Structures are given as structure tokens and as C-alpha cells.
Amino acid sequence: MGARARLLLLLPSTTYRAAAFVEAARRLDVDLTVASDRNSVFSGREPEGLATFDFADRGRAVAQAAAFAAEHPVAAVVGVDDDTAILAAAIAEALGRPHNPLAATLAARNKLEQRRALAAARVPVPAFRDHGLDEDPRAVARAAAYPCVLKPLCLSASRGVIRADTAEAFLAAHRTLTTILEAPEVAARGAESRRYLVEAFVPGPEFALEGLLEDGRLVVLALFDKPDPLDGPYFEETIYVTPTRLGEGARRSLADCAARAAAALGLVTGPVHVELRLNDAGPWLIELGARPIGGRCSQVLRFGEGAGAITLEELLLRQALGMRVPSFEREAAAAGVMMIPVPGAGVLRAVRGVDAARAVPGVEDVAITAHRGQRMVPLPSGSQYPGFIFARGASAAGVEGALRRAHACLRFDVAAPGD
């Protein structure tokens, strides 16, 4: 191996996180190879820096990575989302590099396997049952306890997740879910795309924990409040604010729950993003991903203070490469992000009020990531955010207020379908 370590970064072509990870890698003294699922126009000219792997066929992707690594030795393999976390583990295993056990990443990715493993380890998870689209929905509806939540096994980020309070609502939700899962791009995922969970709705506020596993030990990087109630029927993520306004005891109980969940799944290294709820019965583990926070939300996280502070992506890459991490301590300021809700179905024609939103005190940026002409699809079917609002301030309450005021400035001109 040469003097400089080589990082193999697995970036799905549709990720929001390409620039954040690439720029973080550039700040480190490493050679970077970006492997993606689509050919870059420069893949042929720059084969050391750009590779194309078959992300849909893990065995083939591992063989492609092994062939690449035979020519260009790889020090670390990093994925950025649920799917590439699995692929990173498989490739790292084949290359003999540090990694999570493949079985652990697979269990984390599959909602059913995850719940089974967590329930077996007595981690509190909602009561759940596994069903197939081919089963009679009326029979499933009759057997369900209400309120319940229908949750597809193969989708992420609240897509297809629908609450039902009655059997009639269940059947309506089932019809919607069937339409989503039978869409060609989802159906292409195979048999798993036809399965879903019916689980108990857990009342109570929701929180997100961003963590890092080091030799199986959970380091809590940030704990976010989600101040908008997530009571359904759809579960659209909006505001994340950190630090949480919970007291020390509640914070500790959420962190303990997350740590037990990661251990139950067998995860030992790298990032975890954990969704939890808290009510009178204590913490509940809703989801755990062996990946960092999604979208562009990581932009609000900085570790350390002053000129030496680093981004979440740099922290993750440093850990993967065995480099010193200068600080695991998030900066002192409160910070928050709003994933801007889809304003309605149709084609985005214009976004107005961005300057006014950016001028709101405390707001650092308003990033409109949807482009003019893009089709906007709300939950439960949609998979794209119109954009993100980022704020920082002295208090979590102030940051939340800034995000809401900035959002109120925005006006989306969306042409209804057929206009």
C-alpha cells in the first residue's frame, strides 16, 4: 500500500450527501475513490477516482470492489445510507478491512428482522406482525389491534408508513400501500417489496439520536427533539432541534435504549441513526439505521469549537480510516434543521420568499433542493424534499422558532396535476 490511504466511498447517485462526504474526504490526506451505482462520465478516464458497482447485486458489487482493490489497495470502505451500509460491510469483509458484521447491517436494514432481534433482546419495540400484500387485507384488518401503523419492509424515510385507527382506515391504507409497493421502481426490489408490518402505534413525542459505535460502545453525538407531533396518518419528518429539551434522566434512558438496540443487532462500528419515542412506559425503539442522519440534515452538526471544528462526515471518515477524531463533542450552540414539507402534489414552478426566509435571525441557510419543473409528491408516496432550512442559536426554543418563521416566509407555486 502506498503512503496515502485510499478511501472507498459508496455513494448512491441519488444521495443528498455527495458534496458533504466528498468535501470531507478532501480535507483529509487520503486518496478518494467514489463508487456509485451509475456510470460517471469520467469513470473511464479516472478509474482510480471513480468506479461503478452494481449496487443492486451485492455479490457482483463485492467482486467489482475486490477487483478494484487488487489494483488500488483500500484502507476503508464507507457507505452513506441503509443500502450502502450493507454493501460497505460486505466489501470490507471481503477485503479484510474493519467493518460491521454483514448480518448486523442486514438485520438493521430489514424492519422485520430488526424487530425480531430487538424483541428477542427485550429492547422495547412496538408489537408487530408481518404480512404480505397477497394476504386478504380484510382478515388482517380484523385481526389488527388499533390504532396501528402499516409499514413497508423495503422503504425508508416514512414512505408508505400509514396509521389506521379502524378496520375501514386499515383497508384504505392497504390500498394506498399496495399502489406504492407495486410501482415498478419499488417492485423491482423483489419479494421483500410485497411485505409489510402491522405494528402498534406508540403514542408520545419522538426523538432522533445520532450516534457512533466504537468497538460496540455507543457515543451519542447528538439527540434531537422532533417538536412536530408525529401522530399520523402519515409521518412526515419536519423539524429536528438539538440539544434536546429533555432532562438528564430521559436523555439517558433514550441513549441506553439505543445502545441496547445496536448491541442486539450486533453492530460494533460506525454511525447509527436511531428514532425513539418516549412515554409513561419509557423509551421505545422505533427504527435504527446503521447509517448517519439523512437528507442534508448533517449540515447542522459540528464537533468541537472554533477553527478546529469538524463536520459529521469528517468525523465518520476519520473513524473509518483509523485517524484521530479531534472531538466527539457537539458545539455548544443549539442547532436545527427543517425538512421542508412537500406543499402539495404537482409540478414545482417557483419558490418565493427564500430571501425573506434567509433573513430571519438565526437562520443560516435555506437550501431549495427541488428544481423548477420537478414533480412534487407528498407522503406517503413521495421520496424527495423541496429543500431544507438550517438555523443555529443560543437555545433550542429559539432555533425552533427561527425555523418556523423562515418556513412561514416560503411560498411554493405548484401546478396541480393536469394544469
Added chain:
Amino acid sequence: MHPWVVTPGRGAQGQARVDRDRARWDNSFVDREIRITAEPIDGARCRFVVSEPLLDGVRRFATAEEAAGSPLAVALFGIAGVREVVVSGGTVTVTKEGPAPWAATGKQVGAAIRSTLASGVPPVAAAAPSAGSGGDEALYSRVADLFEAEINPAVARHGGFVELIDVQDAIVMLRMGGGCQGCGMADVTLRQGIETALRRRVPEIAGVVDITDHSAGTNPYVAASKK
């Protein structure tokens, strides 16, 4: 200096785009309200899109000394932590030290832009020939050749194009368009494709600055999604 030079070989199409830009800016004179949009790129860099033109061309300032004679650049280097300023048409890209929030620095940058424009003097002087500019001229020519022969034919396969805006102090300034503008993988294309090719073929290049307004892209080759 290469005021509004477009990549050789793009011919009338490139010139038409430049003309459209000029027309848009000329129209902005009708409305004297100065609108400034701050678009943080990351903790270190932020792009400020100004509703009025600042410079017919592009200039990069790496030190306060280089800023002498350009009131806007002088004002910006007076802000604590600013270490690089690139002015291109109506866009100012500021690089600062440390990851401190842009909220505070951005307001100072906005105030500097407004006060400079209000003074009525040209905010940025055209670059005077310097000892190093001959080197930049030569680099420009080599980079332009590479853009024409390799870079643009490649990105055209995804409906994109890249304009070479200028080379100053061995820093290449470019703007992406078409399928590249707003593409979720634009940074990968830039750093792993274009910059790597440039550094290998023109090793004297010291860096690459992307001055694209990616938020204005209307037909990105890949749009990001939650999966």
C-alpha cells in the same frame, strides 16, 4: 483577463448564453433595490448572488494586498476571517477561516456589498497585468483546450456543459450548466472527474473553484431523493 470568454468550441450557443446573462443584468438596473442572496456552500465558503452586476468578468483575491484598488474586495477583507474573494459578474464567493456560522459573517458581507454599490464607484477594478498573469494566460489556453477536447464532450453525455470562466493565480474558475447544474453528483463530477483530469494534465493548476448557482438548475441529470 478573459471577460466573458466561453469555452472555445461552444461558439454561438455559449455567446447567446452570455448575452442573455448580460440582458438580465441590464434589466436589473431598472430596479435599484439591491437584492443579495446568500447561499452557503459549506462552513468555509458562501456564495452571494447580487441583483446588480459587480464586474464584467471574474477576479479572485487571495490576500488583502491584492484587493487594493477594488473597494468591494477591500471591504470584504476587512471582515474578520475572510481569506479569499472571487467576484464573477453578479456573484461573490467568499471563503473564510473556521466553520463559524455564516449568519453573522454573511450579514457583514451583505453590508459591504451594499455600501460599496451605494458609493457609486466601480466595486471591483479590472485586473491589471501582473508578473504572474502571463502564466495564467498560458494555463487558460491549456485548460480551455482540455475543456474542449475532453471535459465538455464527456459531460455532454449527461446533458451537461462546463464553462471555463477564468484562470487566476493558477486557480481555475468554472461554471456548470445543463445536466450538471443542480445535479446531486455535481461535486463528484467536479472533484473526481474534472479537477483530477486538470491536475494530471495541467499540473501547474493550484485549484478549481465552481461558481455555479446550482440552485438555479432546472434539468439536473440526477435529482437527490430519500430512496
